[in-house]
Each structure stands twice: as structure tokens, then as C-alpha cells.
Amino acid sequence: MSSLTGASAVDHVPDPSGHSPLGGARASTGRLGDRLFGGAATGAGLLVIAIVTLIAVFLLSQAVPALSRNGANFLTSTEWNVAGDHPRFGIANLLWTTVASSVIAMLIAVPLGVGVALFVTQYAPRWLSRPAASLVDLLAAVPSIVYGLWGAYVFGPHITGLQSGLSSVLGWIPFFSNSTGGVDSSGTIFFIGIVLSIMVLPIVTALSREVFAQTPATHKEAALALGATRWEMIRTAVLPFGRPGVISASMLGLGRALGETVAVAIILSSLANGTGWSFSLFNGGETFASKIANNAGEFDSPQKTGAFIAAGLVLFVLTFIVNAIARIVIERRKAFTE
Amino acid sequence: MKTLTSRRVARLSGVALVGSLALSACGSDNNSTTTAGAGSNGSSSSSAGASSSAGGSAGVACEKGTLSGEGSTAQQNAIEEVISQFQDACEGATVNYNPTGSGAGIKQFNAGQVDFAGSDSALKTEMKDGVVEQAAADKQCGSPAWNLPMVTGPIAVAYKLNGVDKLILTPDVIAKIFLGQITTWNDPAIAKVNPGVTLPSTAIKVFFRSDESGTTENFTKYLNGAAPKVWTADPAKKWTGKGEGKEKTAGVAGAVKATEGGITYAEWSAAKDNNLSMAQVDNGAGAVTLTGESAGKAVAAAKQVGTGNNIKLALDYTTKAAGTYPIVLVTYEIVCSKGKDPAKAALTKAFLKQFSSPEQQKALEAIGYAPLPAEVAAKVSSAIDALS
Numbered sequence: 001m002s003s004l005t006g007a008s009a010v011d012h013v014p015d016p017s018g019h020s021p022l023g024g025a026r027a028s029t030g031r032l033g034d035r036l037f038g039g040a041a042t043g044a045g046l047l048v049i050a051i052v053t054l055i056a057v058f059l060l061s062q063a064v065p066a067l068s069r070n071g072a073n074f075l076t077s078t079e080w081n082v083a084g085d086h087p088r089f090g091i092a093n094l095l096w097t098t099v100a101s102s103v104i105a106m107l108i109a110v111p112l113g114v115g116v117a118l119f120v121t122q123y124a125p126r127w128l129s130r131p132a133a134s135l136v137d138l139l140a141a142v143p144s145i146v147y148g149l150w151g152a153y154v155f156g157p158h159i160t161g162l163q164s165g166l167s168s169v170l171g172w173i174p175f176f177s178n179s180t181g182g183v184d185s186s187g188t189i190f191f192i193g194i195v196l197s198i199m200v201l202p203i204v205t206a207l208s209r210e211v212f213a214q215t216p217a218t219h220k221e222a223a224l225a226l227g228a229t230r231w232e233m234i235r236t237a238v239l240p241f242g243r244p245g246v247i248s249a250s251m252l253g254l255g256r257a258l259g260e261t262v263a264v265a266i267i268l269s270s271l272a273n274g275t276g277w278s279f280s281l282f283n284g285g286e287t288f289a290s291k292i293a294n295n296a297g298e299f300d301s302p303q304k305t306g307a308f309i310a311a312g313l314v315l316f317v318l319t320f321i322v323n324a325i326a327r328i329v330i331e332r333r334k335a336f337t338e
Numbered sequence: 339m340k341t342l343t344s345r346r347v348a349r350l351s352g353v354a355l356v357g358s359l360a361l362s363a364c365g366s367d368n369n370s371t372t373t374a375g376a377g378s379n380g381s382s383s384s385s386a387g388a389s390s391s392a393g394g395s396a397g398v399a400c401e402k403g404t405l406s407g408e409g410s411t412a413q414q415n416a417i418e419e420v421i422s423q424f425q426d427a428c429e430g431a432t433v434n435y436n437p438t439g440s441g442a443g444i445k446q447f448n449a450g451q452v453d454f455a456g457s458d459s460a461l462k463t464e465m466k467d468g469v470v471e472q473a474a475a476d477k478q479c480g481s482p483a484w485n486l487p488m489v490t491g492p493i494a495v496a497y498k499l500n501g502v503d504k505l506i507l508t509p510d511v512i513a514k515i516f517l518g519q520i521t522t523w524n525d526p527a528i529a530k531v532n533p534g535v536t537l538p539s540t541a542i543k544v545f546f547r548s549d550e551s552g553t554t555e556n557f558t559k560y561l562n563g564a565a566p567k568v569w570t571a572d573p574a575k576k577w578t579g580k581g582e583g584k585e586k587t588a589g590v591a592g593a594v595k596a597t598e599g600g601i602t603y604a605e606w607s608a609a610k611d612n613n614l615s616m617a618q619v620d621n622g623a624g625a626v627t628l629t630g631e632s633a634g635k636a637v638a639a640a641k642q643v644g645t646g647n648n649i650k651l652a653l654d655y656t657t658k659a660a661g662t663y664p665i666v667l668v669t670y671e672i673v674c675s676k677g678k679d680p681a682k683a684a685l686t687k688a689f690l691k692q693f694s695s696p697e698q699q700k701a702l703e704a705i706g707y708a709p710l711p712a713e714v715a716a717k718v719s720s721a722i723d724a725l726s
Binding site: 081083152153183184185241248265266269270271272274284286294295296298299301302304 | 394439440441442445466468469518543544548549574575576577578579580581582583584585589592593595597600
């Protein structure tokens with residue numbers, strides 16, 4: 001009978017020399033190696049927490065002076081004028097573009113990634129599953145600038161037809177209405193969402209594949225023995241078992257999509273100053289990361305830098321929230337599946 | 339010792355051996371540029387340069403060491419060309435240039451991180467965002483920091499329109515196009531300045547730089563200066579007109595290339611590399627095609643607003659001088675007039691001497707920059723001689 005803590009029955013029996021028995025997670029033989037390892041592991045954990053805290057402190061300390069001089073509402077304004085004595089800047093546009101493009105990416109990448117993972121683990125013959133898995137993993141090794149250039153120069157010109165088709169048929173939905181910002185090329189939120197989905201795909205696929213492969217054979221055999229077809233077996237045994245894994249895979253992927261910089265900066269067309277607010281996905285814009293990257297060369301005053309760092313802080317918080325939600329969802333699922 | 343022998347070699351090469359020896363001569367200005375007919379010309383000037391330096395002010399010789407600069411991306415191609423020539427000619431000399439943007443370059447220079455900064459605009463003397471750049475630079479140097487104009491980068495108004503190879507635009511029309519007030523190519527305002535040209539009814543698609551850029555700043559300076567009634571926004575590194583933003587020069591040039599009816603402003607070299615059509619600009623004295631010479635005239639016509647060897651130029655965007663292409667940006671090298679480290683100062687001097695030499699400037703035209711006009715080049719040259 002092993003438990004989660006790894007303590008076994010032996011740990012509860014006093015050792016021959018009369019030392020007290022080991023207990024639970026604090027189990028230790030008192031040897032040097034044990035203490036060293038325990039210390040190192042604790043140190044690593046604390047280090048991560050310290051780094052994240054320090055990043056947050058750095059972002060805050062840089063952002064606060066600029067924010068305090070901001071003449072516009074930081075969260076709801078769509079202006080972005082960070083120079084001068086009366087800066088006015090807000091992140092509404094950046095937030096919308098970032099979230100919208102990432103959501104599109106997830107809508108495409110998650111179903112596709114789960115499908116690929118199921119194929120590789122459940123359907124594909126052995127000789128095919130290995131190479132197929134490696135090929136998908138290779139996608140993750142392509143640098144993002146390559147995706148950016150490929151998207152802008154190769155894939156982009158082919159997407160404009162689809163975009164104008166969608167907007168002429170579904171134009172009555174605000175998301176698909178015609179671009180108001182003067183963006184007619186492929187540099188739209190919609191298109192960058194598609195490119196991001198390809199970049200996210202290997203992350204979702206690789207993690208889902210690993211979890212699906214862990215499905216206990218007994219569960220699967222039980223389902224099949226009860227007369228389930230292969231699809232029913234997947235639905236009743238594999239998917240419920242893998243759900244927490246798929247969720248964390250999606251969140252990792254979402255993290256990448258939210259923070260992707262170079263490809264977005266190359267592909268996405270930015271909007272001219274004073275362009276009105278639009279929910280259209282066939283519009284341009286800038287994400288937090290691409291905005292910072294585009295302007296990093298001209299950070300010539302602390303105030304300007306601070307404003308961009310404030311935007312970076314929002315991205316940081318956004319990613320944090322997304323991960324927190326994922327944690328909560330996974331914890332709740334666990335309660336039901338175990 | 340080495341410099342002595344190499345000077346001797348340079349002199350010798352000037353007399354007899356034109357070709358290969360001249361390549362190894364340090365500080366000679368004719369290395370490896372293979373412009374037609376420049377052979378004898380170049381070598382004689384190199385021998386002249388060598389002898390003058392032997393006789394007079396401490397030399398145009400090579401120096402050893404490492405020099406680091408940072409700043410403007412507009413001069414990146416030019417300075418990389420010069421660096422490769424300089425390093426070929428001078429063994430033991432290394433120059434690094436990090437193209438991060440003018441603002442970043444000045445910031446690094448003022449923090450003492452780099453030996454010189456490249457910038458699209460001279461150090462500002464008025465307070466901006468809590469810093470007076472010139473004062474900060476002077477303080478860091480411990481001596482006045484000088485702005486030395488080194489590269490002239492003409493800005494092309496590049497467009498793509500099938501069947502229209504020759505297009506003339508006036509400042510007002512350019513401003514209206516980039517403000518989105520003129521939306522089709524056959525607009526009467528365009529037709530009026532292009533008699534006899536058949537213009538299609540294609541929509542005009544304006545592309546601008548989505549990153550903050552010195553090119554944008556200089557282009558809007560021109561629009562604001564030449565068409566003040568139409569373009570009322572203050573010149574800024576951030577685009578204030580309309581259109582669709584693309585990243586960096588490569589982004590806008592690529593977008594215009596791919597878009598029928600597209601128009602943008604971009605460095606001359608980018609427009610040339612992408613085979614884009616370039617508009618002729620009519621500032622009031624007839625249409626002028628963008629060439630190295632016509633752009634150089636705009637720099638020659640500029641007023642010097644800096645004092646002494648601080649050669650800060652104010653371009654006259656409304657110039658009506660015949661044959662002058664008015665949309666240019668001048669990029670500066672910003673250096674300490676008295677270097678803190680004598681070895682670095684000598685290396686800076688040698689490098690800038692090479693940069694400003696007529697042969698080197700001429701060679702830059704091939705990659706899309708305009709050479710400094712003679713008057714300005716002479717001033718820059720004497721300023722470099724005064725560096726210590």
C-alpha cells in the first residue's frame with residue numbers, strides 16, 4: 001500500500017537503533033544526502049516564487065510613476081500617447097487584440113491537437129504513430145520568426161479571399177463585419193489567430209498525447225469488454241482520464257499565444273491613431289507583446305518605458321489569471337475522476 | 339612602426355602599383371570599391387591623404403582596438419558597409435554597431451555604454467521627457483558632444499500601381515494621401531499634377547511604420563514643413579496619419595510590393611531593393627526624381643544650427659531650389675569632442691575619417707544613401723580633425 005507521500009509501512013516501524021519511525025512527507029533518514037536533496041528541492045521551489053515575485057515588483061515599480069501621470073483611464077482607454085508632459089494611454093485595444101487572437105488560436109488548436117493526439121495514441125498503427133508524433137513535435141522547433149515570415153509572405157496572400165467571403169456572408173455579426181480600420185491585407189486578428197494556432201498546436205498535441213497514452217489499459221479493456229466501440233471507449237475511458245492534462249496543455253498553449261511577439265509583430269497590421277473601436281476580427285491591431293517589441297527601440301524616457309511596462313504588467317496578470325483558472329478547473333475535475 | 343610602413347606602402351601604391359597593394363594600405367580610401375574609372379583617381383587621392391597626414395595633424399592612419407556604437411537603424415546598411423571596409427583595411431581594429439534605434443543609441447551613449455551613437459536627429463537641446471539630451475551627453479563626455487552628419491538617407495515615396503511608372507506629387511497631395519483625404523488614384527488632385535498620365539480608379543492603400551521610427555519623424559517633419567496647412571500634426575516618431583501599420587522598413591516595403599494601389603514612405607534603398615516605383619516630388623520648382631545628387635542638394639541647402647564643430651543641420655523642407663529632392667533624413671554620429679580614453683578617441687577619429695571620405699561616401703550611393711555634399715563634407719572633415 002503506497003500512499004501519495006511515498007511513505008510505506010516500513011516507515012512506521014522504529015529502526016533497530018531505536019530511532020523514532022519516519023512520518024509522512026517529512027520522512028527522512030537524517031542522512032546528509034537526504035537533507036541536501038530536500039534542501040535543494042525546497043530551494044528550487046522558493047527560487048521560482050522569488051523570481052516571479054521580483055518580476056512583479058520590477059514591473060510595478062517601473063509602471064507606477066508612468067501610470068500616476070496617465071491622463072486617461074488605463075484599463076478602458078484606446079489612446080496610446082506616452083510621450084510628453086500629459087501622456088494619455090490605455091490598454092483596451094491591446095487587451096482585445098491579444099485575447100481575441102489567442103481565443104481564435106485556441107478554438108482551432110485545441111480540437112485539432114486533441115484529435116492528433118487521439119490518432120497517434122489510439123488509432124495509428126505502431127509504425128506510423130512514432131513518426132507522426134515526432135513530426136508534430138518538430139513544429140515546436142520552428143522559430144517564431146519563421147512562422148511570421150511564412151505567414152506574411154506565403155500564407156497571407158491566400159487568406160484574403162476567405163476573409164472577404166466570411167465578412168460578406170457573416171458581416172451582420174460584429175466579429176465578422178468589414179474592417180473599419182482600413183486593413184485590407186492579411187494583417188488581421190483573424191489571420192494571426194490562425195498562425196498562432198499552428199504555433200500552439202505542437203504544445204497541445206504533445207502534452208495530450210502523453211496523457212492519453214497513460215490511460216490505464218484496464219479502463220480501456222473494461223470499456224471494450226462491455227461492448228463499446230472504439231469511439232465509445234475513447235469517450236468513456238480515454239477522454240475523462242486525459243481531461244486535466246488537456247486543460248493544462250491548453251493553458252500552456254494559451255500562454256504561448258498570449259505572449260507571442262515576433263510573428264505577431266511581423267504579420268499583424270497596426271492601426272492608425274484615432275481609429276474607432278471595432279469588434280471586427282478582420283481588423284488590425286497590436287497585442288501587448290507586439291506593441292512592446294515594436295517600440296522597444298525608442299524607449300528614451302522612463303515615462304515611456306514605464307507605460308509599456310505597465311502594459312506588460314497587464315499581460316503578466318492576464319497570464320496569471322488564465323493559469324489560476326486552469327488550476328481550479330483541474331483540481332475540481334480531479335475530485336470527480338478519482 | 340606599422341603605420342609608418344603602411345603609409346610608405348600607400349604612397350608607393352599611389353605612384354606605381356594601383357591595384358592590389360592599395361587594398362592592403364591602411365587608411366587609404368579607395369579600397370575595394372570598384373567604381374568604373376576610379377582606379378587612378380582613387381589611388382592618387384589616397385597618396386595625397388597619406389602624405390598630408392604624414393606631414394600634418396595626427397593621421398588618418400589605422401588604430402587598433404574595439405569601438406562600439408549603437409543607434410539608428412536608418413544608417414545600419416551604410417555603417418555596416420563602412421565597418422567592413424575599415425576592418426578590411428585596418429588589422430586589429432574592430433567596430434561594432436548595434437542598430438537598436440536612435441533613442442536607444444542616445445540613451446546608451448549618455449549612460450557611457452557605447453563610444454558613439456548613431457541618431458536620425460541631432461541631440462535635442464530642449465527638455466523632453468525630463469532629459470536634455472545635449473546636456474546629458476556633454477556631462478557624460480566631460481566635454482561637448484558633437485553631432486556629425488555622416489549619412490544622408492533620402493526617403494522615397496514608394497507606390498505600386500500597374501501602368502503608372504511616372505508619378506509626380508506635390509507636398510499637399512502627399513499630405514492628403516497620407517491623411518486619407520485622397521482615397522483613389524484618379525482623384526482630381528493627383529490628376530492635376532500629372533497631366534497626360536492615365537490614372538486607374540484603384541483605391542489608395544497607405545502603409546505606415548508601426549514601430550516608432552526616425553524615418554516617420556523625418557517624413558512627418560517634411561510634411562509638416564512643406565504642407566503646413568494640410569499636415570497639422572507635430573512631427574513625431576509615432577505615425578499620426580492614417581493607413582495600415584507594418585513593422586519596420588521591410589514590412590512597409592513588402593506590403594506595398596504585395597498590394598496594388600499601395601503607397602508608403604521608405605528609405606531609398608528599400609524602395610530600390612523591392613523594385614518599387616518612386617514618386618517624383620514637386621516642391622514648386624518642377625518635378626524632381628530621387629537621385630543621390632538631388633538628395634545631396636537638400637543637405638547642401640540646410641542651415642547649420644549647431645555652433646562650431648557641432649554640425650547640427652536644419653533642413654529647409656520648403657526649398658524651391660531647382661533639382662532638389664526635399665525629403666531626406668540626415669543621420670548623425672554623436673561623439674565626444676574630447677574622448678576620455680585616448681586610444682578609443684584615436685580609433686573613433688580614424689573610423690569617422692574613413693566614413694566621411696569622399697570615396698566611401700560615393701560608395702554608399704550604391705546601397706541607397708546619398709553622399710554628403712562637398713560643403714558639408716568639408717565641415718565634417720575639419721570637425722573630425724578637431725576631435726581629440
